[in-house]
Amino acid sequence: MLLLTMIARVADGLPLAASIQEDEQSILDKPFWQSQAKQLFRKLNEQSPTRCTLEADTMSFHYIIEHGVCYLVLSEANFPKKLAFAFLEDLHSEFDEQYGKKVPTVSRPYCFIEFETYIQKTKKLYTDSRARRNLGSINTELQDVQRLMVANIEEVLQRGEALSGLQGEQLTICPVCLRNTPRRKYLNMRSTYAKLAAVAVFFIMLIVYVRFWWL
Incomplete structure (x- = not known):
């Protein structure tokens, strides 16, 4: 299940849009996960991995960075990574087309909140069991999900510096970016x-x- 989705500007971590799976019972502490996501946004910079999975107990954060914007989703740990990243790529394509030129100039948090409608619609496509069976030929650059960088969210957030230069460190399980x-x-x-x-x-x-x- 795809639970929490957030989009933010990498330069300053400004949230641009978000969506929460309101009817999902497994995500009980929504403020906690939102806080974790915002903390992660503040750790990102231009040197951060552009494709990464951050493990958090029974949950996983997945994110991609494109054109200075971070697209992040929280899912249950057993949700297929390929689908999670394909979902993020889909959001990136639509969001960049609609708001890409406006992103550098906005100053108000969640100024593109109307994008939640598209997030919810796309989320249903990637979580519906019948639709997922038709996604075997997803056109995405993330076919080889085993080569994604994987880290632990708590260790990343406890670091004093930004999320960058993780290669070779103990918290990195598979430190090869695509x-x-x-x-x-x-x-x-x-x-x-x-x-x-x-x-x-x-x-x-x-x-x-x-x-x-x-x-």
């Missing part, structure tokens, strides 16, 4: 072949099962 490199293209291609092989094996097993059943 880049458009030949290595990433190779991994994406290998991942695609693995998925095709899995589908082929499934159909072969299905055929064998059907033949065995009717014999």
Whole structure:
């Protein structure tokens, strides 16, 4: 489940838009998670990882940074990372088109709060079980979610400095940010072949099962 979504300006952490899953019972302390998100925004700068997952017990924060704007979502820890980041990429595309040119000049918090309507609509697409089955061919740069930087939210927020230069430190589990490199293209291609092989094996097993059943 995608629970809390927030969009903020990286330069000063100014919240631009937000949305909370009001009917979700598992997120009991909404002010706490909002506070965690705002603290994280204040840790970001131009050197921060542009794609990152921050683990928080049974929850996970996922964020992307594009054109000086951070798109962040809080999800249950077992929610697929690929879908969470595809959701953020979707928000980025729409938000940047509507408000991208206005972001550097605004000074009032949540001045694009009307964007919540789009957030809620998109959230339903990525959380509805029937819709999720149709998202297997998501067009996103985050196909290889295993290469995302992963850290612990408490350790990050306790640091005195900004969230940057995490590579090589103990709190980083997988300190490789995504880049458009030949290595990433190779991994994406290998991942695609693995998925095709899995589908082929499934159909072969299905055929064998059907033949065995009717014999």
